[in-house]
Amino acid sequence: MNLPYTVIFEKRTEDYPKWLPALTSLASVVIAFIISGIVLKFIGGDPIRVLKFFFNATFGSWAVFSDTMVKATPLILVGLACAVAFKMKLWNIGAEGQFYMGAFFSSLVVLVPMVNLETTPKFIVIALMVIMGMIGGAIWGFIPGFLKAKYQVNEIIITLMLNYVALYWNNFWIFDKWSDAGFQMTPQFEKVAWLPRLSDLAKEYRAFSGITLHLGVVFGIVAAIIIWWILERSHWGYEIKLIGDNPKAARYAGLNITKNLVLVMMLSGALAGLAGMSEISGVVHRLQERISPGYGFTGIIVAWLAKLNPFAVIIVSILFGALIIAGRQIQPSGIANLLQGIILFMVISSDVLLRYKIRIIRVEQEA
Amino acid sequence: MTSPPPPNAVEMKDIVIRFPGVLANDHVNLTLKHGEIHALLGENGAGKSTLMSALAGLYKPTSGIMRVHGEIVDFNSPKDAIAKGIGMVYQHFMLVPTQTVTENILLGLNEPRFFMDLPKYDQKIRDLQDQFGLRVDPTMKIWQLSVGEQQRVEILKTLYRGADVLIMDEPTAVLAPQEIDDLMETMRSMTKQGKSIIFISHKLNEVTAVADRLTVLRKGVATAEGMDIEGLTGEKLAELMVGRKVIFRVEKKEQEPGDIVLDLKDISAQNNKGVQALNKLSLKVREGEILGIAGVAGNGQSELAEVITGMRACEGTILINGEDVANQEPSAAIARGVAHIPEDRTGVGSAPNMTITENTIMKNYRDTPIGNKWSINFTEARNHARSLKEAYDILAPNVRTMARKLSGGNLQKVILAREITTDPKLMVAMQPTRGLDVGAIESIQRLLLAQREEGTAILLISEELEELLTLSDRIAVLHEGKVMGIVDTENADVKEIGLMMTGTQRSEG
Ligand SMILES: Nc1ncnc2c1ncn2[C@@H]1O[C@H](COP(=O)(O)OP(=O)(O)OP(=O)(O)O)[C@@H](O)[C@H]1O
Ligand SMILES: [Mg+2]
Numbered sequence: 001m002n003l004p005y006t007v008i009f010e011k012r013t014e015d016y017p018k019w020l021p022a023l024t025s026l027a028s029v030v031i032a033f034i035i036s037g038i039v040l041k042f043i044g045g046d047p048i049r050v051l052k053f054f055f056n057a058t059f060g061s062w063a064v065f066s067d068t069m070v071k072a073t074p075l076i077l078v079g080l081a082c083a084v085a086f087k088m089k090l091w092n093i094g095a096e097g098q099f100y101m102g103a104f105f106s107s108l109v110v111l112v113p114m115v116n117l118e119t120t121p122k123f124i125v126i127a128l129m130v131i132m133g134m135i136g137g138a139i140w141g142f143i144p145g146f147l148k149a150k151y152q153v154n155e156i157i158i159t160l161m162l163n164y165v166a167l168y169w170n171n172f173w174i175f176d177k178w179s180d181a182g183f184q185m186t187p188q189f190e191k192v193a194w195l196p197r198l199s200d201l202a203k204e205y206r207a208f209s210g211i212t213l214h215l216g217v218v219f220g221i222v223a224a225i226i227i228w229w230i231l232e233r234s235h236w237g238y239e240i241k242l243i244g245d246n247p248k249a250a251r252y253a254g255l256n257i258t259k260n261l262v263l264v265m266m267l268s269g270a271l272a273g274l275a276g277m278s279e280i281s282g283v284v285h286r287l288q289e290r291i292s293p294g295y296g297f298t299g300i301i302v303a304w305l306a307k308l309n310p311f312a313v314i315i316v317s318i319l320f321g322a323l324i325i326a327g328r329q330i331q332p333s334g335i336a337n338l339l340q341g342i343i344l345f346m347v348i349s350s351d352v353l354l355r356y357k358i359r360i361i362r363v364e365q366e367a
Numbered sequence: 368m369t370s371p372p373p374p375n376a377v378e379m380k381d382i383v384i385r386f387p388g389v390l391a392n393d394h395v396n397l398t399l400k401h402g403e404i405h406a407l408l409g410e411n412g413a414g415k416s417t418l419m420s421a422l423a424g425l426y427k428p429t430s431g432i433m434r435v436h437g438e439i440v441d442f443n444s445p446k447d448a449i450a451k452g453i454g455m456v457y458q459h460f461m462l463v464p465t466q467t468v469t470e471n472i473l474l475g476l477n478e479p480r481f482f483m484d485l486p487k488y489d490q491k492i493r494d495l496q497d498q499f500g501l502r503v504d505p506t507m508k509i510w511q512l513s514v515g516e517q518q519r520v521e522i523l524k525t526l527y528r529g530a531d532v533l534i535m536d537e538p539t540a541v542l543a544p545q546e547i548d549d550l551m552e553t554m555r556s557m558t559k560q561g562k563s564i565i566f567i568s569h570k571l572n573e574v575t576a577v578a579d580r581l582t583v584l585r586k587g588v589a590t591a592e593g594m595d596i597e598g599l600t601g602e603k604l605a606e607l608m609v610g611r612k613v614i615f616r617v618e619k620k621e622q623e624p625g626d627i628v629l630d631l632k633d634i635s636a637q638n639n640k641g642v643q644a645l646n647k648l649s650l651k652v653r654e655g656e657i658l659g660i661a662g663v664a665g666n667g668q669s670e671l672a673e674v675i676t677g678m679r680a681c682e683g684t685i686l687i688n689g690e691d692v693a694n695q696e697p698s699a700a701i702a703r704g705v706a707h708i709p710e711d712r713t714g715v716g717s718a719p720n721m722t723i724t725e726n727t728i729m730k731n732y733r734d735t736p737i738g739n740k741w742s743i744n745f746t747e748a749r750n751h752a753r754s755l756k757e758a759y760d761i762l763a764p765n766v767r768t769m770a771r772k773l774s775g776g777n778l779q780k781v782i783l784a785r786e787i788t789t790d791p792k793l794m795v796a797m798q799p800t801r802g803l804d805v806g807a808i809e810s811i812q813r814l815l816l817a818q819r820e821e822g823t824a825i826l827l828i829s830e831e832l833e834e835l836l837t838l839s840d841r842i843a844v845l846h847e848g849k850v851m852g853i854v855d856t857e858n859a860d861v862k863e864i865g866l867m868m869t870g871t872q873r874s875e876g
Contacts, residue, residue, distance in 0.1 A: 233742045238725070238732055245718040252678065252707065252715050253729040254698035 016354050021307055024353050028346030029319065035346075036339045050335065057329045058322035066198070066213040070283060072314075072321030074099070074292070076220035077275035078299030079306060079313040080227050081137075085268040086308055087231060088244040092265060094144065094159025095272040096296025097166035098137040102273025103280045104170050105136025107186065107287040110193045111178055117190045125192050129277055130219075137273015138266040140166060145265030149258040155265070163296065174287055185288030195282035216278030221314065223271060228310040240264060272296060293324075305347050319343075374437035376401050376532050376563035377422065377453075382431035384417050386772075388764025391417040392428070393587040397565075399532065404554055404564045406574040406596070409584035410608050410804040411776025412762035415567050416458075418584070419534045422565075423455035424448030435532070454525025455534040458541070458775060458802075459713060460517050464510040468492070468503055472524050495526055498560065500553050511640065513665055515546035522553070533557065534565045537775065539573055540802045543664035543830055551577045569804050571601050583607040609806050617812045617837060620820060624840065625654030627686075628793050628824035629675065634683035634693075635848075636670050644670040645681065646848035652793070652824040657815070659839030659856070660828040663868055667848035668828045669710055672797045675826070676700050676707040687793060701730060704792030708782060708799045712775075716782040719771035723763060724752040726770050727785045755784040760810070775802045780811075787814055794818060794825045800834065812838060832864065846870045 037047030058068045078095045085092035106129040108114060114132075115125060144158035171184075178186040195214040202209035231237035243250040243257055251257055275295065284291055302320060306312035320340070327336030377399040384392040391414040399405050407415050421428045424442035433440050435451045442448045445455075462471050469488050489505040496502060501519045509517060518538060525533060539547045554564055554577055568574055574581060575596055583591040583604070590607045606612060629652040638644035644667045652658045662668060673679035677697040685693040687703045700707075709715040717726050728748050732738050736747045752766040759780045763773055770778060779802055786794065796815065800808040815838060819825055829835050835842050836856055844851045844867035852873025854864065867873055 229742075233745075235733055235738060235741060235743060238728075238743055241721065242718055242725075242729070245720045246714075248715045249718045249729070252676075252697055252709060254696070254701040256696065256698065 021354060022312075024350040025305065025307075025312075025347055028350040029343055032339060032342040032346045035342050036335070039338065040335070053329075054322075054326045058325050062207070063210055064325070066211045068318060068321045068325050069213050069217050070321070071324045072317040073214075073216040073220050073282070074275040074279050074295045075298060075302055075317035075320055076217075076314055077223060077278065078272050078295050079302035079317055080220075080223055080310055081268045081271035081275070082299045082303035083306065083308040083310060083313055084227060084231070084240075084271065085264060086303055087237075088240045088260070088264050090145075090148075090261065090264060090268070091156045092141065092144070092159050092268050093156060093300060094140065094162050094296070095268070095275075095299045096292060096294065097159070097163035098140040098269040098272035099276040099279075099292050099296050100163075100166040100170050101136040101140040101269075102133035102276030103136075103287060103291055104166075104173070104276075105139075105273065106130070106133035106277035107189075107280060108132060110189045111186060111287070117192050120192070122192050122196075126195065126215075126281070129193060129281055130274065133273045133277025134270040135273070137269040137271065137276065139269070140273070141265040141267070141269020142262060145262040148265075149261045170287065171289060174289060178287070180286075186286045188286050189281070193281060194285055195278065197282070212283075214278075214282035216282040219274060219278055220317075223274070224310040224314055227271075231310070236260075236263075272299070301344060305344070374401070375399060375434070376403075376436060377565075378432075378434040379418070379422065380432045380434075382418060382421060382433070383429045384414070384421055384426060385429045386764075390587050392421075392584075394431075395582075395584065395587070395589045396592050397582050397589070398593055399563050399565055400580075401563055402558050402561060403579040404558055404566055404577055405593070406578035406581040407565055407567045407584070408569070408574065408581060408604065408608060410586075411780070411802075411807055412586075412774040413584040413608075413804075414587045415584055416536055416774060419455060419536060419565065419567065422448070423453055423534060425455075449525075449528050449530065452529060452531040453534070454528060454530030454532070456518065456521045456525060456536065456538060458536045458538075460521055462509045462517060462520060465508060467506055467508055468512075468520050468523075469505045471509060471520060472505075472527050476528070492523060492527070495523060499526065499556050500549075514541045515543065515549075515664075518542070518550075519553075531561065532563050532565070534567075536567045537569070537802060538566070539568055539570065545663070547573065569802070571599075571604055574604075575599060585610060605805055608804065617809060617816060619816055619838065622655055622820065624656035625822060627651050627653050628688055629826065630684075630686040631675070632684045632686070634671075634674060634681050634685065636674050636679055636681040638670055644848050645674065647683070648845075648848060648850055650826075650843060650850065652826055654824055655819055655822045656841070657819050657825040657827050657839045659835035659842040660826065660845055661832060661835050661842050661864055661868060662830075662845035664830055666845045668797070668845060670848075671845070672707070672710065672795050672826075672828055675793075675795050676705055704790075706730075706786040706789050706791035706794045708786050708794070708796040710797040712778055712782055712802075713771075717770045717778060720769055722752075723756065723761070723766045723768055723770065723773075723781060724749050726781055727752045727755055727766075729785060730789050755781075755788065759784040760807070776804060776807055779803060780807065783811060783814070787818060791818075791823055794823050795828075796825060797828045798830065799827070800829075800831075832861065836861075844868055844873075 033051065037051065040047040040050055057064055059065050078099060081095050082092060109125060109129045109132055110117065115128065117125065140162055143162060144155045147153040147158055148155045174184055174186055180187040195216055197214045198208045198211040231240065239255050239260055242253065243255060243260055247257060279291055280287055298320060302313055302316045306316045323336050323340050375398050379395065379397040382392050382395045395418055409415050417426065420426050422433065424445040424447050435453065440451055463474065469485055469492055472492060473488060492505045501523055503512065503516045503519045518541065538550060542550060558564060566578060578596050580593045580595055581591060582589055582593060585608060602612060631648060631650045634645050634648045635643065636645040660668060660671065670679060674681040675685060677692060677695050677700040680694055683693060684691050687705060690703060692699045692703060713719065728737055728751065732743055737744055737751060749766055756763065756766055761780045762777050773781065783799060800811050803811060815825060827835065827838060836859065839856050841853055841855055842859060842864065843853045844864055846868060851867035851871065
């Protein structure tokens with residue numbers, strides 16, 4: 001049988017419209033939900049109920065939405081960390097390790113302790129923890145940056161290996177030095193080292209009781225604005241993009257590539273380190289094993305799905321935060337993972353639409 | 368009984384190719400007869416590469432019909448075009464530097480499948496070379512080859528895939544004069560053996576030497592379709608291309624050069640392969656003077672430009688207005704007012720995925736009014752880019768167009784515009800008019816002379832002796848990294864320069 005129509009893929013000769021990536025990303029999320037629904041139906045579930053449950057569990061009330069945002073917070077910061085490095089085509093896959101080092105360094109403020117925790121005001125303790133967390137992450141970014149700049153060592157391998165070093169370094173301290181009665185965690189931090197939460201205001205505003213959203217989300221949003229400004233407006237952002245696009249041209253234009261390489265890795269590390277700080281000070285309130293369920297790696301996916309746009313990083317992080325929350329509540333929890341996998345798959349394949357036009361044409365009936 | 372004449376190799380009818388904001392081809396017809404060399408000419412951005420990319424399967428025409436050997440074709444990819452025997456040699460080579468010639472030629476083919484019996488294929492390729500006179504050792508790695516040899520590999524690649532229609536996009540722009548002669552010999556031998564060739568060029572003498580007929584494009588429209596080469600004059604051609612008469616003359620004013628700006632003393636340097644490229648070379652360039660550097664390609668010209676601009680390490684001293692900048696980063700040279708028009712405009716001179724605006728501010732994004740203390744004022748940057756686009760006649764829909772979408776010549780203009788507006792003390796210009804059409808060459812030459820009048824010291828490296836003779840005050844001839852002699856252009860003897868280029872030291876007196 002000859003179909004009267006045929007579908008052809010045509011390479012785009014023109015630029016795609018600016019809104020198209022956003023549209024295709026959105027459409028792929030929707031399609032991913034539909035496909036998951038079909039799969040669910042197939043294995044005997046009730047997709048509509050699961051979908052309702054998904055929304056109720058993640059966006060259904062202020063309380064659950066706050067949980068979603070709490071999960072999104074580290075993803076925003078780590079996603080930004082990856083986006084900055086990827087802009088320069090620096091493949092930092094060590095955000096996980098930088099996250100742990102940020103957590104470790106900011107913990108030092110409490111565990112050493114670096115200041116008198118009884119007398120020092122809260123905002124100073126927190127500020128110090130922020131700075132220490134960023135320093136910790138930055139050091140962990142500096143090492144691969146420096147090795148690449150000085151000895152052309154591949155950053156992918158170094159950042160990957162440093163992830164393990166950071167993990168075991170943390171373990172050493174929490175098992176051996178600061179263990180809380182033999183548990184794999186330090187004692188709980190003093191309240192002064194906790195990031196303020198909305199529930200702290202419950203006395204004045206009843207509505208906030210039980211809302212666990214903490215100041216870390218503000219760090220995430222402010223960081224996104226700053227990173228956007230750096231990339232789109234500043235000299236430095238121009239340099240980062242130029243080096244990313246054509247390092248030879250950048251050198252020719254007089255840029256110092258070595259310096260920028262190290263600086264961008266440090267900035268990337270500092271953002272991931274801040275995520276680590278925000279997580280222990282805002283959520284866990286102690287240093288312990290497995291503070292991250294792989295945020296550093298999810299951050300790579302987040303940055304990629306957001307097409308390295310800082311504001312899109314926020315939106316994608318919220319979606320992924322929701323998936324994490326839903327994964328804890330929907331049984332079997334594999335459903336959320338399934339959804340996550342399908343979304344990723346869809347978004348990546350939707351890239352085809354950015355590079356090709358699809359045309360449906362009428363086949364001429366041959367006489 | 369006589370057999371019917373073979374159908375035309377290619378017929379393109381009513382081809383329209385539209386990009387957003389640009390009508391690159393406007394109802395163009397082109398007929399390539401079997402066994403002919405057909406020249407395709409036109410100003411920068413006239414639509415030559417675009418038309419040929421459609422024939423090679425890279426773009427799909429908006430409308431129009433293409434026939435290959437009489438059969439209507441509709442290509443969706445370069446693969447389809449190759450299957451119909453159409454091969455294109457792009458100006459930018461696509462070879463893997465670390466692999467051998469043979470490996471590069473076999474790359475992407477179905478055969479050999481699992482087993483690489485390289486010597487067998489080396490022999491096959493040698494046979495192909497003998498057939499067409501394309502000398503290059505099949506066992507050499509690409510990075511060891513000169514640009515001319517790499518081009519031969521590209522041609523062999525298309526021939527090996529069975530191409531009988533060859534498209535060559537400005538093949539001579541990267542070649543030295545001797546290599547150009549060899550290429551033309553190869554082209555003739557190919558047509559004798561039944562191949563048909565489309566040849567893009569900006570040079571009248573090349574076209575008259577080798578082509579049978581020509582097609583001229585002007586702003587996407589064909590102003591001559593398959594015209595006979597016989598009796599074609601430079602003026603006629605210029606009129607077809609530009610639509611008005613072009614005066615092939617630029618006036619150089621008499622002027623006394625000023626103080627020494629660039630002073631090179633005993634410069635030695637190695638090339639990428641670690642072989643000595645500059646050998647104790649010394650030169651001086653003064654304010655308001657153009658020093659031309661002549662020589663056969665590969666005698667140290669590229670390295671000389673790179674050493675001065677800080678892109679390559681060297682021994683010796685490089686004084687710019689008295690300060691030594693040898694072995695410092697390019698930023699040191701830029702800070703002292705050195706502008707650089709690099710040889711490789713896509714690899715070094717521009718960032719392909721950035722806009723025209725972003726490409727024009729590469730050297731001044733920190734200077735007011737474009738740069739503030741920390742940030743870039745993009746409104747100012749766009750205005751700057753717009754004024755350059757206007758002044759240098761850069762053909763593009765707008766300044767947000769990405770550099771990779773510009774035609775070869777227009778990209779060259781972006782680079783030139785950027786470098787000239789930095790108001791340099793010293794300009795190192797390597798092949799500044801390469802790939803430009805006659806009109807653009809003339810205006811660039813005028814601009815260089817205007818710079819000279821403003822007192823800029825200019826080091827002009829070119830393989831075109833004629834260009835050197837029109838623009839330079841003095842000409843230094845390079846051979847194997849040494850200066851064979853320096854002559855005043857006024858009483859220069861072309862024969863003597865030719866001798867020096869082949870290694871004869873100038874006898875004083
Ligand atoms: N991918 C593209 N997207 C948008 N515009 C394009 C694209 N490719 C080419 N153009 C535009 O089409 C026009 C014709 O370009 P083309 O490269 O064919 O010129 P050309 O005749 O080869 O010029 P040159 O001699 O400078 O190489 C130019 O204005 C160019 O900017
Ligand atoms: Mg071209």
